[in-house]
Amino acid sequence: MPRVLGMDPGSKSIDLCGLCDGEVCFEKSIDTLEASRDPARVVEAVEEFGEADLVALPSGYGVEVTRLSDVDTAILEDWYYTFILATTREEVEVGLRKGSVGAFIYDAMGKITRELKRRGVKGVFIPSVINLESIPVHRKLNRVDMGTADKLAVAVLGIHEVSSEHGLPYGKVNYIHVEMGFGYNAVIAVRNGLIVDGVGGTLMPGPAFLTAGAMDLEVAQAIGSLDKNDVFSTGCGPLTGSPTPEDWISKVSEDPLAGVCFDAMMESLVKTVYSMIPVVGGAVEILLSGRVSRNPVVVDYLEEKLGDLAPVRRMKGLPGASTVKETAQGYAVIADGLAGGVFHTLVEHVGVVNARGSSLDYIVHPRFKYSKLGVNYVRLRGFMRSRAFNIEWWSKLGVD
Structure with missing residues (x-):
């Protein structure tokens, strides 16, 4: 049976979860800012795990299952910034000069990937929600973030957990997943053990801790211009001057700004969960995961507002995992499944291998083609x- 490793590049920590014969056998958590200053720490942690049959690499916005060995070294940096980070090297460099946390994360991810490539690590990039064939194309138009690769990974783990808890085959699992990380939130809809819809952090109607969520186009027009750094610097943390979600939530009852942002975020989650009910049907559970979901104030709020729909609880994660986030565990589960391990049936059922393309494939706005990222x-x-769906679309319309 395989030895595999999952790597989740979170906004607060980069977590590594190792599975040996499907059981947790390795955990390591490294502060993201420390990793951005010294990416070798992450590479050393990978080597500490030892020989791996497969490593699920930080996959950001997600691509079809792609082996690291299949991406030529000559294009790796441009390929990674374009498809995994959905940005350009120039935008990240601007963020680094501004001291943006998100830019440091992106810079670290790129450096780690290049070094793992140099060392011949058996790595694989995994899809995000939008890449799955179980989601109809009409739900993807002009969408990028329906749930990044880490959100897909934690939902796959969630399918396994709901199946185990209720004694259901994967094909009978209907539930809604709410992931609330340090940076982004997401709500994922699962029907018959398939991910059928998702609203990622930058599409959520309200803010998360680092990101603002969906933004009125009139706001974008009024501002005049937006760049990648606005994606991860306009959430409740930056807007209230709070360094951590815990600090922000502790101020909710005293600081009006913190309170308004809390209401906006919580109501956003509730509205989005309700919007998934027609897609899911009868949800057996609503699972919560991510750093923000550990706060009892958040759990109590969501239980009160969503308890009539289905039982609400924090997910347990894999037995034996005590340090790393659920998203890292999900990355490891997918790596195990792709390597033919105990989670092979699960990963096959969800359709990870059949996922196609990139998260940018459904941007049909014609001006995208001429932007720096689009080029x-x-x-x-x-x-x-x-x-590519959009390139074929433009071709049919005669867009040069």
């Missing part, structure tokens, strides 16, 4: 196995 996208998209 890189069009130039590099041909290296993937599948066709």
Whole structure:
């Protein structure tokens, strides 16, 4: 049976979860800012785990299952920034000069991946929610973030947990997953053990801790211009001057700004969960995961507002996992399944291997093609196995 490793590059910590024969056998958590200053720490942690049959690499916005060995070194940096980070090197460098936390995370992810490539690690990039064939195309138009790769990973873990807890085959699992991380929130809909819809952090109607969520186009027009750094610097933390979610939530009853942001975030989650009910049908549970979900104030609020729909609880995660986040455990579960381990049936059922393309494939706005990111996208998209939905769309419309 395989030895595999899952790596989740969270906004607060980079977590590594190792599975040996499907059991947790390795855990390591490294502060993200420390890792951005010294990416070698993460590489050393991978080597500490030892020989791995497969490592599920930080996959950001997600791509079809792609082996690290299949991405030529000559294009790796551009490929990674374009498809995994959905940005350009120039935008990240601007963020680094501004001291943006998100930019340091992106910079670290790129450096770690290049070094793992150099060392010949058997790595694989995994999909995000939008890449799955179980989601109809019409739900994807002009969408990028329906749930990043870590949100997909934790939902796959959630399918396994609900199946185990209720004695259900994967094909009978209907539930809603609410992930509340240090940076982003997401709500994922699961029907018959398949992910059928998702609202990721930048599409949520309200803010998360680092990101603002969905933004009125009139606001974007009024501001004049937005860049990648706005994605992870306009949430409740930055807006209230709070360094951690715990600090922010502790101020909710005293600080009006903190209170308004809390109400906005919680109501956003509740509304989004309700919007998933027609898609899921009868949900057997609503699972909560992520750092923010550990706060009892948050759990009590969601139990009160959502308890009539289905039981609400924090997910347990894999037995034996005591340090790393549920998202890292999900990455490891997918790695195990792709390597033919005990989670092979689960990963096959969810359709991870059949996922296609990139998260940028459904941006049909014609001006995307001429942006800096769009130019890189069009130039590099041909290296993937599948066709690009938007490029074919533009071709049919005669967009040059």
